[in-house]
Amino acid sequence: MNVSFFLAVFLLFTDLGLPRPTIYLIPRKIIHKGITVNFSCVAMSPIQGFYLYKDGHKLKDLPVELHKTNATFSIPNVNCSHGGKYSCSYTLSYPFMSESSNEVELFVVGMQIPHLRLANFV
Ligand SMILES: *[C@@H]1O[C@H](CO)[C@@H](O)[C@H](O)[C@H]1NC(C)=O
Ligand SMILES: *[C@@H]1O[C@H](CO)[C@@H](O)[C@H](O)[C@H]1NC(C)=O
Ligand SMILES: *[C@@H]1O[C@H](CO)[C@@H](O)[C@H](O)[C@H]1NC(C)=O
Secondary structure, three states, rough: OHHHHHHHOOOOOOOOOOOOOOOEEEEEEEEOOOEEEEEEEEEOOOOOEEEEEOOOEOOOOOOOEOOEEEEEEEEOOOOHHHEEEEEEEEEEEEOOOOOOOOEEEEEEEEOOOOOOHHHHOO
């Protein structure tokens, strides 16, 4: 078995020299079921690829819009199982990854809280 082959394929290295990216959540942290949530990951320099993580696990197969220095990941039709802490990282050249970004936490709520009508209390 060729061990170095497997190491080259499966290991990602963190390059502490790369600036940490920043993650933003659009439109907001607390969101109702069924809405599309976008995560924007912004790096400071041109990049090769971005990765999105939820609670530390890499997410795959999400629609992603790539720009030169940022990426927007979309999660359409969110439900309660999408709640959690998200972060991202990027690579300038495989297999060297940046550190993970800050974390943003997404809360998915089931239903709209009814507005209390002041008129009912006077
Ligand atoms: C989320 O991203 C999708 C696809 O990139 C875009 O069509 C949509 O307008 C974005 N939504 C928001 C709220 O930015
Ligand atoms: C992402 O990059 C594009 C093109 O360079 C730019 O127009 C856009 O404003 C950037 N988005 C963010 C969130 O920085
Ligand atoms: C939440 O949505 C995902 C797809 O995005 C789906 O696989 C999952 O079954 C859904 N969970 C619930 C509780 O509806």
